[in-house]
Amino acid sequence: MPGNSDDKLGPSKTEPTGNDQSKVNNVSPDNLDKTVSRDDLSLFGDVNLVGNKIAGRWQIVELLGEGNMSTVYKAEDETTRKSVVLKLIHKSVTANVVNPKRLEQRAKALIALNHEHVSNFYDIYISPQHEYFLFCDYFASETLEEMLSKCGHISVERATRIFEQAADGLEYAHQQKILHRDIKPSNICLVNDQFNVDDVKVVDFGIAKLITEESEETKSSQYITHTREIFGSVLYMSPEQCAGKKVDARSDIYSLGCVMYEAINGKPPFVGKNVMETAYKHMNDSPAPLTAPSPVSRSFERYQVVVLKALKKNPQERYQSMSALKNDLEILLTANDTDWQSNAYAARRSKRHERKEFSKRRVAWGLVTVGLFSCLILWLLAVWAIAVLNSSESEDYPKFDNNMLWVVQDKKPKNQPEDFATQREALLQQLEAVEHSKTKYSIDYEDELSHLCSLYVKSGSWADAIKEFEKLIDVQKKVNGPVNLAKAYSELAACYFWQGNFAKAEELSTTALSLAKRTNNDELVAEDNALSILGDIYTRKGDNAKAKETFLRLYGFWDRLKQKYPREYARASAMLADTYRRQGHLPEAEQFYRNALDWWQNYVSHGDIFVAKAEYGLGLVLQGQHRYTEARVRYALAMQLATNATGVRSALVGAIRKESSECLFHTDFWRWLNQKVKPEEDLAKQQELPPLRLP
Structure with missing residues (x-):
């Protein structure tokens, strides 16, 4: 009710009854030491007025609570026979009021508020003892x-x-x-x-x-x-x-x-x-x-x-x-x-x-013609410098597409174990033995087939892995063994993904999602794998709407598990952030990128290629908002981490240098020009940077 509205602390003491009520009739804090004990005071020094009548009209019947501004009572209006809320403003609040009459007049303007979703006081009364009472409608x-x-x-x-x-x-x-x-x-x-x-x-x-x-x-x-x-x-x-x-x-x-x-x-x-x-x-x-x-x-x-x-x-x-x-x-x-x-x-x-910003720029250009001419000359010089001075540097690095920042850049390399042939032969023999002694559709056969699938995945033999996974899924559907069907579909989707068959990977990932019920750890893994694959595929296609929908789901999936899996939560937050960046929603992108980096620093701590990409992505967001100095700080962090993780001539390092250089062009043109003339010195300086702590 309205009486609860100024940071209610609750009643300071029980209501006086019987003879105790006679103590508070016609008293105020000014003559407190003569008529009432300290126990009758509220936390703010006000006397409990239950049992009193205000201005011969409002009978106070109940103490509702106290806040940092007033003590709140329920009262009966003897004129209208309606219950009202009465607020006694604390003496400490009104002690410095210079002109009570003017305050009362100004308060009348607030009384005029009349709306179905507004409940304000409808009357104000200032007693001869300068006690301020507000009267409000009472409602449950x-x-x-x-x-x-x-x-x-x-x-x-x-x-x-x-x-x-x-x-x-x-x-x-x-x-x-x-x-x-x-x-x-x-x-x-x-x-x-x-x-x-x-x-x-x-x-x-x-x-x-x-x-x-x-x-x-x-x-x-x-x-x-x-x-x-x-x-x-x-x-x-x-x-x-x-x-x-x-x-x-x-x-x-x-x-x-x-x-x-x-x-x-x-x-x-x-x-x-x-x-x-x-x-x-x-x-x-x-x-x-x-x-x-x-x-x-x-x-x-x-x-x-x-x-x-x-x-x-x-x-x-x-x-x-x-x-x-x-x-x-x-x-x-x-x-x-x-x-x-x-x-x-x-x-x-x-x-x-x-x-609006474009309109402001147009006005500025129109007013400063001399400045326009100077800027034009400077711009032509910059174009020349970018075209001539930067051409040789750009050839030193592989191409890098910022829109593909979080997609898998290379196919997973084959890494066959030294005894791969021996292991495969042993597993094939065990499969044949189980099939002869029991049946192809048995739990033992399913178990051996699962091991063979894992061996092919570890070795990067995608065609063989796909063939065996399809057999495994067929067997599992018939025997309902320990192999989780959702996980099997997601791993089969991953094999097609690494093989480059994105259409089939998308189809199988969607199937895996429909089967994952989050009842065990295998299904959690399946959902994460499927969502990650779909998000990667939609990003490659440039379908940012579906990518955002997918990464929102991935973010929500890990959000409830972030305390246990902070690395996965930070990764999902960064991927969602970059989707917002690609759509031009830069404030939201900045928010999720900072969230990802905060979680990584606080719960994972060590830097790696993930932090390099996240710092670079945040730099792109800041640069897109023309916050060039802040962006260069992020690029410096990303540069050191990326150099350590991928080498000095990687595509990511080249992209970071390019964007950092563009920011420098906007903030310090002559330094930028000197950097282009002597790129070797600039690279040496960046390699000599002291270790940077993530902010």
Whole structure:
């Protein structure tokens, strides 16, 4: 109910009854030492007013709770005979109010809020003892905070319906030029009604801000200290709120995004050890990906895009109005892919941003004609340098396609054991013996055939392996032995994959996925193998939509097992990141690449070719966002790791040098030119770099 909305701490003591009630009639904290004991005080120094009548009209009947702003009671309005919620603002909050009358007048504007998803106070009363009372509608409800404390998190579908209503109420308030400034789970109420649906009401609009503005202490530098703590709970504050800057409707959008994040993940996006660390995280850190369900649904993917847009650090990159956020929530669950791409602000954002940036560049070019001429000369010089100076260097490295960063670059080499012929002959003899003594369709025959398949796979004899795997699958279907059918199909798919028959590998991988039920370790291996093969094939085809769908499923598969298999989880996160990169969704790509590197550093620790590729992929993402200096740092890390893993003249090393050089061209042209003139010296310097620690 509305009384639960300011970080409720719970009742500080039991309600007075009988003779104890007479102690609190007509008293206030000012004459406390003469009439009541310290036991009658709340945690904030307020007297328990149960049994009192306020202004001869409101009879207080129950203490509902306390928060960092007010003590909350249930009262009966003797004029209307209705139950109301009465909030007594703490003396510590109102102690510095300069002009109570003006505060009362300004509060009247908030009273005018009238919307089905808004429940605000409808009256304010200031007693002769300067006690501030707010009166709100009473309704049976549960706050989102209380619900999450019981269930941990909710489904995307339920969260979408809840926040669509919350956005509707906040949109109305913004149209009335009123900001909330303190959106958090305890200020979103779910009304208990006869239909058992989530009927949402947003509570506690703006009164804390008014009290602060009418108080003597108004220095913005004190924003997250002292009285400023009464509005803007730091777990949900926007970066501009944390910095004490001027805020607008986009600050409420960020705060609602924090609550939307918590509803799915079970905790806010940024939690520090103290207030200042949490504020720092809001201003500087990127949120971790939402915990994905398995399988990952289209609704979850859209929901995450909406939340990440709402949580942008720069207000210009967020939703520009609550109406836009509400629009995306309204169509999130029902729109097909075409309608979503056309009508969702989150999906259209990147194209609109590019058009805006293009318009800015056109204006800049038109205003500076002399600069245009100089840039043209410099550009012609750069073209000449790239064509002439870089031609010999590019020939030193094999070609590398960035879109194929995570596909298998070479066929698996044959590596026959020294005693391969002996082992094969022994297994063939055992198979023949089992077939004569028992039958071809027996568990013993299946077991020996499985060993023969493994021998062919280890030796890279793909044609022989395919032939025996097909026999093995036929036998297993008839005897139902220990060989896992899903794993057998996935291994047969791998053989066709290494042989280069991608169509057959795709068909068999799909079959393996349909059989894998995750009931044992073999089926986990089968699902991972099948998804990895399909993702590789779709990437080779350039079918980024299917590749993303596949790697989303692979990511969701390992997400629930990431503590046990961090290497596989990091690999899936990196492959999903690069799919986003190829589609031009660079913020999402950066997020998943950083997640992959964080997990690798924290749980795997040692660097190898995976880290080199992940650092290179992150560099490409940063370069695509014109963050050239940051990209060069990543390329330097990738260069050292790739050199150690693949050699100084590998295709990957050549690709890293090329992209790093392009970044240098944008940041320091003359140094870039000198590098092209003396490439041998530059290569020697890169080989002499000290060991680099992964950031």
